[in-house]
Amino acid sequence: xxxxxxxxxxxxxxxxxxxxxxxxxxxxxxxxxxxxxxxxxxxxxxxxxxxxxxxxxxxxxxxxxxxxxxxxxxxxxxxxxxxxxxxxxxxxxxxxxxxxxxxxxxxxxxxxxxxxxxxxxxxxxxxxxxxxxxxxxxxxxxxxxxxxxxxxxxxxxxxxxxxxxxxxxxxxxxxxxxxxxxxxxxxxxxxxxxxxxxxxxxxxxxxxxxxxxxxxxxxxxxxxxxxxxxxxxxxxxxxxxxxxxxxxxxxxxxxxxxxxxxxxxxxxxxxxxxxxxxxxxxxxxxxxxxxxxxxxxxxxxxxxxxxxxxxxxxxxxxxxxxxxxxxxxxxxxxxxxxxxxxxxxxxxxxxxxxxxxxxxxxxxxxxxxxxxxxxxxxxxxxxxxxxxxxxxxxxxxxxxxxxxxxxxxxxxxxxxxxxxxxxxxxxxxxxxxxxxxxxxxxxxxxxxxxxxxxxxxxxxxxxxxxxxxxxxxxxxxxxxxxxxxxxxxxxxxxxxxxxx
Amino acid sequence: xxxxxxxxxxxxxxxxxxxxxxxxxxxxxxxxxxxxxxxxxxxxxxxxxxxxxxxxxxxxxxxxxxxxxxxxxxxxxxxxxxxxxxxxxxxxxxxxxxxxxxxxxxxxxxxxxxxxxxxxxxxxxxxxxxxxxxxxxxxxxxxxxxxxxxxxxxxxxxxxxxxxxxxxxxxxxxxxxxxxxxxxxxxxxxxxxxxxxxxxxxxxxxxxxxxxxxxxxxxxxxxxxxxxxxxxxxxxxxxxxxxxxxxxxxxxxxxxxxxxxxxxxxxxxxxxxxxxxxxxxxxxxxxxxxxxxxxxxxxxxxxxxxxxxxxxxxxxxxxxxx
Numbered sequence: 001x002x003x004x005x006x007x008x009x010x011x012x013x014x015x016x017x018x019x020x021x022x023x024x025x026x027x028x029x030x031x032x033x034x035x036x037x038x039x040x041x042x043x044x045x046x047x048x049x050x051x052x053x054x055x056x057x058x059x060x061x062x063x064x065x066x067x068x069x070x071x072x073x074x075x076x077x078x079x080x081x082x083x084x085x086x087x088x089x090x091x092x093x094x095x096x097x098x099x100x101x102x103x104x105x106x107x108x109x110x111x112x113x114x115x116x117x118x119x120x121x122x123x124x125x126x127x128x129x130x131x132x133x134x135x136x137x138x139x140x141x142x143x144x145x146x147x148x149x150x151x152x153x154x155x156x157x158x159x160x161x162x163x164x165x166x167x168x169x170x171x172x173x174x175x176x177x178x179x180x181x182x183x184x185x186x187x188x189x190x191x192x193x194x195x196x197x198x199x200x201x202x203x204x205x206x207x208x209x210x211x212x213x214x215x216x217x218x219x220x221x222x223x224x225x226x227x228x229x230x231x232x233x234x235x236x237x238x239x240x241x242x243x244x245x246x247x248x249x250x251x252x253x254x255x256x257x258x259x260x261x262x263x264x265x266x267x268x269x270x271x272x273x274x275x276x277x278x279x280x281x282x283x284x285x286x287x288x289x290x291x292x293x294x295x296x297x298x299x300x301x302x303x304x305x306x307x308x309x310x311x312x313x314x315x316x317x318x319x320x321x322x323x324x325x326x327x328x329x330x331x332x333x334x335x336x337x338x339x340x341x342x343x344x345x346x347x348x349x350x351x352x353x354x355x356x357x358x359x360x361x362x363x364x365x366x367x368x369x370x371x372x373x374x375x376x377x378x379x380x381x382x383x384x385x386x387x388x389x390x391x392x393x394x395x396x397x398x399x400x401x402x403x404x405x406x407x408x409x410x411x412x413x414x415x416x417x418x419x420x421x422x423x424x425x426x427x428x429x430x431x432x433x434x435x436x437x438x439x440x441x442x443x444x445x446x447x448x449x450x451x452x453x454x455x456x457x458x459x460x461x462x463x464x465x466x467x468x469x470x471x472x473x474x475x476x477x478x479x480x481x482x483x484x485x486x487x488x489x490x491x492x493x494x495x496x497x498x499x500x
Numbered sequence: 501x502x503x504x505x506x507x508x509x510x511x512x513x514x515x516x517x518x519x520x521x522x523x524x525x526x527x528x529x530x531x532x533x534x535x536x537x538x539x540x541x542x543x544x545x546x547x548x549x550x551x552x553x554x555x556x557x558x559x560x561x562x563x564x565x566x567x568x569x570x571x572x573x574x575x576x577x578x579x580x581x582x583x584x585x586x587x588x589x590x591x592x593x594x595x596x597x598x599x600x601x602x603x604x605x606x607x608x609x610x611x612x613x614x615x616x617x618x619x620x621x622x623x624x625x626x627x628x629x630x631x632x633x634x635x636x637x638x639x640x641x642x643x644x645x646x647x648x649x650x651x652x653x654x655x656x657x658x659x660x661x662x663x664x665x666x667x668x669x670x671x672x673x674x675x676x677x678x679x680x681x682x683x684x685x686x687x688x689x690x691x692x693x694x695x696x697x698x699x700x701x702x703x704x705x706x707x708x709x710x711x712x713x714x715x716x717x718x719x720x721x722x723x724x725x726x727x728x729x730x731x732x733x734x735x736x737x738x739x740x741x742x743x744x745x746x747x748x749x750x751x752x753x754x755x756x757x758x759x760x761x762x763x764x765x766x767x768x769x770x771x772x773x774x775x776x777x778x779x780x781x782x783x784x785x786x787x788x789x790x791x792x793x794x795x796x797x798x799x800x801x802x803x804x805x806x807x808x809x810x811x812x813x814x815x816x817x818x819x820x821x822x
Contacts (some may be wrong), residue, residue: 032532032630035628035629035630036539052581057582058576059576067629068631492647
């Protein structure tokens with residue numbers, strides 16, 4: 001019996017070895033989970049909406065397919081510019097394919113509104129060039145988000161437009177101040193082809209072409225229909241900053257710039273610079289041409305004259321009677337006198353006999369000097385009509401006042417106060433008036449003044465015009481209509497539709 | 501009794517033969533995936549690679565000649581929830597691992613510069629539908645500890661110049677790099693040049709071998725000033741016009757690994773010498789669904805200037821403003 005037990009125990013041991021001794025431990029990588037196979041396709045109208053998955057930007061836009069999704073409930077949000085966000089949940093199950101289509105256009109909550117209004121009610125409204133039945137003011141509701149062009153037109157006002165960006169559930173303002181063109185028609189870079197809103201000079205030639213000088217874009221010609229542009233790149237014009245324009249008796253257009261002078265003689269250019277004539281500098285302040293063809297170029301370093309038969313003659317303050325080399329303005333009268341303004345040394349007169357007379361606002365010894373009732377000794381502008389001379393003065397450091405003075409037959413007239421500003425940029429004399437009387441236009445830093453008699457003067461400023469600037473740089477007179485073309489510094493050109 | 505004799509024989513036979521099976525160190529091949537993406541805070545170019553495990557005949561893993569790079573992955577990197585960058589794939593000439601004959605492939609974005617403190621996440625959707633995911637946080641730059649940093653070379657009472665820094669985070673790995681910045685007059689114009697500076701030189705197998713700064717947990721780096729002198733001398737070797745050299749400074753660039761990158765480096769680096777490996781070596785990964793690492797590093801630069809007298813002792817022109 002004992003022996004049998006021993007055999008049994010030994011067999012058990014053997015079996016244990018047989019089944020356990022080969023039980024080895026292996027290190028293995030953890031099993032990988034099965035690949036999820038959920039699928040969703042998301043589309044929208046309009047397409048291009050950004051898809052957010054569980055609050056995080058997926059970087060994908062509609063239409064897009066999202067593959068290999070896990071089994072769970074996803075929160076998707078579609079974000080599209082101008083539209084409200086659209087969120088929805090989708091539960092993905094094994095092997096499931098989901099198709100989601102979001103139509104923004106069918107959802108009224110996605111629509112927006114444009115508020116159309118103008119400073120004058122009753123303007124016609126064009127929405128993306130389609131004329132609407134209604135007139136301003138108007139709220140256009142139910143619009144698909146996007147960018148709309150809104151145009152307004154009304155008789156007596158310049159047609160104008162704006163863009164409105166419509167967002168879902170919001171009101172976009174499309175409010176425009178229409179320019180009243182009953183009297184004032186604006187020509188600026190927004191409303192016309194004019195290249196620069198800073199106009200430095202304007203003159204009208206015998207063909208009624210408006211010649212417009214600009215601060216940075218050269219010379220512009222406008223014949224009521226076409227715009228022609230002259231600059232240093234496309235023409236011989238030596239510079240793009242025009243300082244002065246002069247139309248002579250033969251209808252030649254003289255142009256002064258900061259880089260020299262030029263004359264446009266019926267299509268042909270002639271240029272004057274320090275390189276081809278005795279100009280002391282290329283900075284031209286003013287130009288004058290006498291009836292015999294003698295022309296004068298005023299610069300800050302002297303005065304240059306060219307006469308037929310004599311050629312060039314240079315006046316400076318040392319070798320001639322010129323009181324100061326910085327010549328600001330120049331004009332001739334019917335008696336053949338040249339009137340020469342200086343920057344700080346008053347007004348000079350050069351007679352046809354070659355005699356100099358210098359007028360200052362203080363007493364100075366010497367036979368050529370004479371005291372005159374000037375507000376300062378800085379002459380900004382001289383304009384002549386027959387034997388009458390109009391002189392504009394800018395404030396000098398001593399008097400700090402400027403103003404307007406008239407000279408006629410040896411007498412000075414100074415009762416032209418108050419002017420809107422002490423700084424005078426231009427004096428323009430209108431002869432084609434309805435009553436035949438000489439009308440004076442004074443362009444100043446802060447307003448435009450016109451008068452026949454100063455007591456009946458009219459001031460044009462921002463408060464009583466549609467103009468948005470008060471810095472005037474000259475006027476010119478339309479030979480066909482009698483209207484006035486007004487140059488402003490910063491506001492472009494205006495046509496004043498009024499006959500004087 | 502005869503039966504009893506058979507039992508021990510049987511036992512011995514089982515012991516000797518039942519476990520006698522061929523042993524192979526290779527397990528059953530299982531396809532696994534690895535993603536490596538180190539985000540750099542000093543550039544807008546970020547690169548990611550995705551590879552899979554491979555099998556070879558025999559035991560030599562280098563017998564594999566097929567690039568394990570996985571093409572056609574859809575990889576996105578997020579900064580927060582709203583900013584996402586989808587990586588594009590590209591390839592370049594392989595100049596490190598030459599055992600693969602084709603180009604080195606990678607995924608990249610060139611429009612993403614991580615900022616300090618950014619929380620970044622990456623997701624790679626493999627062509628077979630599996631996803632590899634990871635997150636990391638761009639570490640704050642270190643601050644230079646000027647109490648332990650030399651400002652000028654030569655230094656007094658020491659044979660080395662030291663830069664020391666401190667960080668608000670512990671157990672990070674820092675990888676310093678030292679360069680000499682100098683100008684050289686070429687055709688009348690100054691051209692900027694740089695040269696790398698080792699910590700010291702050691703003689704290994706009879707050869708003078710440079711010892712470069714290596715990544716470690718140390719919060720300082722020391723450069724043998726004799727080595728600096730040798731480098732300074734070497735830049736104009738053979739050129740008698742020493743005044744054609746204008747010396748700027750010794751620039752220390754310290755690359756700071758973030759937590760993930762530090763842990764990955766610590767777990768995978770060798771210790772002792774190049775013939776030893778850690779017996780407790782283990783793989784670190786922060787990639788959910790695979791292996792590899794998604795981390796970032798930032799860079800901090802500082803300079804040690806040279807005294808004018810020291811520069812002039814080499815015949816060079818000192819330049820302290822740069």
